[in-house]
Amino acid sequence: MSQQAESNTRKLLGAFLGLILFGVVAVGGLVGYSQLVDDGSGPNRSAPVSTASDQPYPTPNATSSPSTVPPPSPSATPSGSASSSASASPTAVDTGPGSRTYVPELQEAAERATSGNSNAALVALDIHTGEIVAVVNRGPGMSGLTPPGSTFKIVSSALLLKKGVVTPDKKVPCPKTAIAGQAFHNLDNFEIPNATFRQDFARSCNTAFVNLRSEIGDSELSTFASEYFGLNSESWQVGEGGTTDGRVPPSRGDADKAAQMIGQGSLQMNAMTMASVVATAVTGKFHQPILVRGGDVHRTSKALPQNVVSGIKDMMRACATNGTAASTFQGMSGVGAKTGTAEVGNGTDGWMVAYRGDIAVAVVVEGGSSGSGSAGPIVRSFLSAVRA
Numbered sequence: 001m002s003q004q005a006e007s008n009t010r011k012l013l014g015a016f017l018g019l020i021l022f023g024v025v026a027v028g029g030l031v032g033y034s035q036l037v038d039d040g041s042g043p044n045r046s047a048p049v050s051t052a053s054d055q056p057y058p059t060p061n062a063t064s065s066p067s068t069v070p071p072p073s074p075s076a077t078p079s080g081s082a083s084s085s086a087s088a089s090p091t092a093v094d095t096g097p098g099s100r101t102y103v104p105e106l107q108e109a110a111e112r113a114t115s116g117n118s119n120a121a122l123v124a125l126d127i128h129t130g131e132i133v134a135v136v137n138r139g140p141g142m143s144g145l146t147p148p149g150s151t152f153k154i155v156s157s158a159l160l161l162k163k164g165v166v167t168p169d170k171k172v173p174c175p176k177t178a179i180a181g182q183a184f185h186n187l188d189n190f191e192i193p194n195a196t197f198r199q200d201f202a203r204s205c206n207t208a209f210v211n212l213r214s215e216i217g218d219s220e221l222s223t224f225a226s227e228y229f230g231l232n233s234e235s236w237q238v239g240e241g242g243t244t245d246g247r248v249p250p251s252r253g254d255a256d257k258a259a260q261m262i263g264q265g266s267l268q269m270n271a272m273t274m275a276s277v278v279a280t281a282v283t284g285k286f287h288q289p290i291l292v293r294g295g296d297v298h299r300t301s302k303a304l305p306q307n308v309v310s311g312i313k314d315m316m317r318a319c320a321t322n323g324t325a326a327s328t329f330q331g332m333s334g335v336g337a338k339t340g341t342a343e344v345g346n347g348t349d350g351w352m353v354a355y356r357g358d359i360a361v362a363v364v365v366e367g368g369s370s371g372s373g374s375a376g377p378i379v380r381s382f383l384s385a386v387r388a
Contacts, residue, residue, distance in 0.1 A: 095293065096293065096294065097294025097295075098292060098293065099294075100291065100292060100293075101126075101131035101133060101291055101293060102133060102134065102135075102291075103134065106133045106359070106385060106386070107133070107134045108385075109134065109382050109386075110122050110124060110135065111136060112381065113379075113381035114378055117365060117378065118138070119138070119365050119366040119367055120138065120365045120366075121137060121139050121141030121142075121144075121270075121364050121365075121366075122134065122135070122136040122141070122271060122382065123137075123142060123271040123272040123275045123289075123361070124360065124361040124362075124382065125276065125279060125289050125360055125361075126279075126359065127278070127279040127282060127359065128279075128283060128358060129290075130276065130279065130287030130288050130289045130290055130297075131290055132238075132290065132291050133359065135291075139364070139366045140269075140270040140271060140349075141270060141364075142238065142244075142271070143242050143270065144244070144271075145247065145268035145269070145270060146268065146270065146344055146349065146364070147263055147264050147267050147268070147343065147349075148263045148267065148274050148340055148342060148351055148364075149262075149263045149264070149340025149343075149349065149371065150206070150262055150338065150339060150340035150341065150371070151277075151338050151339070151340035151353045151371070152260075152267060152274075152277075153209060153263060154278065154281050154338055154353070155221070155224070155225055155248075155277060156221060156261045156262075157312060158304060158308050158312055159220065159221060160197075160212060160215065161307065161308045161312070162304070162305060163215065163216070165212065166197040166212070167197065168201075168315055168318075169196050169198065171195070171197075172195060172196065172208050172212070173194065173208065174186070174191055174192035174195040174199070174200050174203070174205035174207055174208045175193075175207050175211075176190070177189075177207060178207035178208075178210040180210050180213060180254050180257070180258035181254045181255030181258070184206050184210045184262070186205055187204070187341075190205075192205060197315075198314065199318075199323075201316075201318070201323070201338075202315060202322060202323025202324070204319075204324050204340075210258040213257045213258045218250055218251045219251070221248060221251070221257075221260055221261075222248045222249055222251075225246070225248040226300075227302045228286065228300060229276070229277055229300075230276070230280070230299075230300050231245060231246040231247065231273065231277075232245065232246070232248055232249075233245050236288050236289065236297075236298050237295050237297065238272070238288070238289055238290060239290070239291035243272060244268075244270060244273075245273060245298075246269040246270070246273035246274075246276075247266075247267070247269075248267055252265075252266060263340055263342060271363065272289055272362070274353050274362040274364075275289070275360050275361055276288070276360075277353070278338075278360040278362065279355070281308075281312045282316070282360070284306065284308070284309040285303045285304075286299070286300045316337055316355070317335070317336045319336070319337050319338055320335045320337040320354070324371070325337040325339050325372055327372065328352070328376035328377070328380050329354075332383065335354055335355070335388075336354060336356075337352060337355075337379070338352070339351065339370070339371030339372050339375075339376070340352070341369070341370045341371050344366075347367055348367070348368065348369060348370075349364055349365065349366050349367065350365040350368020350369060350371045350372075350375045351363070351364050351365075351371045352371045352372065352376050352379045354383060356383045356386045356387075356388055357388050359383070359386045361382055361383065363378045363379050363382075
């Protein structure tokens with residue numbers, strides 16, 4: 001090949017390579033421009049590569065919320081969807097500190113159950129953690145202080161069982177009347193002469209409990225309630241809006257001690273504290289009710305003995321199957337319950353507490369004529385949403 005031809009070939013090859021290089025630079029520039037103007041809001045946005053985003057966000061029993069939670073209102077429904085900040089952060093978990101404890105399905109069930117009764121308050125919680133899963137906060141829901149009626153026989157029974165005074169099968173007669181500074185009666189003056197303690201509990205025999213008052217000291221029920229059930233602390237940090245712990249003061253004489261045994265007298269409780277009482281009784285360990293995770297909680301150092309736990313569960317099941325709550329839970333499995341009718345001023349409040357599966361619930365109906373008649377239908381409706 002001549003020198004002239006070789007020179008021309010080199011020039012053509014150089015031009016060709018130059019065109020290729022120009023094309024590469026141009027394409028690269030277009031790609032870079034596209035990345036600069038795409039703010040992620042357009043349809044062509046690609047998700048960043050992240051091992052965390054390869055898996056769906058956890059969906060535990062509550063939704064994420066800010067660390068400050070407003071108190072539940074009588075008609076307000078807690079947010080049932082995750083906040084925008086949670087959905088934007090692949091590291092957000094809605095069971096961490098500051099998150100809410102509500103379970104949307106159970107909150108909805110609570111509101112349905114109480115929708116026809118503006119005097120009804122309901123608090124339900126997880127028996128293993130104390131986390132409040134549903135609230136309808138009216139009257140003595142979380143901050144009220146009022147006698148809980150015979151639902152408190154769970155605590156007085158636990159003390160009697162722990163001391164060995166009774167067992168579920170021990171004969172404890174149920175007379176029509178008991179005298180302790182005044183006369184105490186049963187509903188419609190019923191009696192069960194050869195009753196076992198299980199029957200006394202299931203049928204809510206006041207006189208049997210009143211006659212057992214001499215087995216405990218004047219301050220013993222108060223101390224027991226503090227050490228095992230976390231009551232009397234005045235330190236529960238449940239959430240904003242003002243809540244009150246249950247109060248079981250030392251008895252003020254024989255009549256007050258008798259009244260405390262059956263949930264009257266100087267006792268002051270609310271639906272939240274009674275739901276907690278159920279949870280403690282059926283697990284053996286107190287867990288302070290909470291609305292927001294990660295805060296300070298009140299603790300107790302003592303756990304109920306296993307014979308007390310098994311005895312209370314046995315007697316609550318008896319109440320739900322062949323006692324005062326039998327008609328309420330007919331056809332429903334896995335329930336333990338206790339009814340109560342509290343005398344308040346010149347009227348009464350209807351109470352019922354119960355557990356099913358991992359959930360404890362307490363309902364109080366101000367002005368209710370009886371626990372089974374007023375609170376019972378609400379409790380059954382709510383527990384229908386709970387797995388046994």
